[in-house]
Amino acid sequence: MILQLELLLHLCFIIVLISISPSLSLDLELGNGDDGFERDDFPAPPDFVFGASASAYQVEGAADQDGRTPSIWDTYAHEGKMDGATGDVACDQYHKYKEDVQLMVKTGLEAYRFSISWSRLIPNGRGPVNPKGLQYYNNLIDQLISNGIQPHVTLHHADLPQALEDEYGGWVSPNIVKDFTAYANVCFEQFGDRVAHWTTMNEPNVFVLGGYDIGFLPPQHCSAPFGVNCSRGNSSTEPYLAIHNILLSHASAAALYKQTYQHKQRGFIGINVFSYWFIPRTETQHDQVATQRAMDFYFGWVVHPLVYGDYPRVMKKNAGSRIPTFTSAESAQVQGSFDFIGLNYYVTLYAEDFSAALNIQERDYTADSAIQIYPLDFNQSTFEYPITPWGMEELLEYIKQNYGNPPLYIHENGQRTRRNSSLEDWSRIEYMHGHIHSLLNVIRNGSNARGYFMWSLLDSIELLDGLKSSYGLYYIDLDDPELKRQPKLSAHWYSKFLKKKNFTPHSASDADHQRYFSR
């Protein structure tokens, strides 16, 4: 009782302090206390880095400047599909990169993960390199390095050049392998003397499902009844075809890097995958089997071929002849074609058996998976993700046990809040605090994790909903012509942590913390 009263008084005290002076309260609340872990508990850079992530279309802007041509996201956004938002200006990092690097320094970031806009570097996807595009990425990389921030570069973050989509249908054509490899070659050749961490693709499983099955994301391929309002596509076959060509493109670029560049540039190449962690909706045998199937369909679709040279058995069984077969040469090239796996983890979901879907003659990927998924908290009225770091622990343990414990980066992890909501983003602090603590637990348990990148440095254009949500450490009012960056509480908190001070996110109760760390 006394303890509760003390806690209540303490919380009131914090609220009063926050309303009087945000910076004063920050120093008091984020700089004190000891919750049992700090930056130095993790390996030091370069063995382990903390950073933040972003992607070209979401932050760069300057969409039609200096020779850049449209990507499939420009087309989609200009058709009004992103709530009226476009990446035409976005956060204008193209012009404000120096300012943004200074924000990173101020925050204490050790690494910055960004992507290259293919159609800025090689307009039209193939052919001559755009000198101004080259100059921009050279400038950004140099700026990062001269400020002691490690660049981690993604080659493809959902923004395929529109020209390649128009010419041969992009990822559904095998022609893409040659063009992607040529693009990767330019990047390795031009930037590889300074960039040591290359990721070929960002979460292909998400952009393929959105773009080729349900068809609500670019390039909007789909077929009824699985997706509607698409002018082309085949939801039963194209998602499988697209992932196949993505894996072959990744493997081809990785082979090129390993054969031609790695020995002199001493870098690493990997691929990124999005994954939920799943738990069975009920304790029935059916739901338990469905939960494993969910992991095979989400995570295994991309990672199984990389580790074992083929798709998970259950995917081949359920998709039959619709999932392409690797020739033995392709399988050999794909298997082992990575130095690390990048993981985008946000939340844990329930999986429920839905084997009835397998009785339907014509199926898409979702029907083939024969599962239904649900959020953990059915009553959740807020926009924010339930905080489930224990799911990330279990996912990393699963990868360790089933996929040979590869070197791994958490490439994306972050809390979603409503755009233009409070700068006092306690839920983001609680979210990051919980996940970073969980990461430490799994590292202590032998997981081969090498870094943590929060999503995202800035409130950028959100690919999934345009202007509804934001993930940034720094708030930007996208209507402000100056696009001023303003730190949220989470930026201060991350900074305190990275600068090796102890911290305690006092807005969560001890009970909350207990809840985050165990199921």
Ligand code: IFM
């Ligand atoms: O903003 C996206 C990002 O582009 C890809 N991963 C998920 C993020 C949040 O939705």
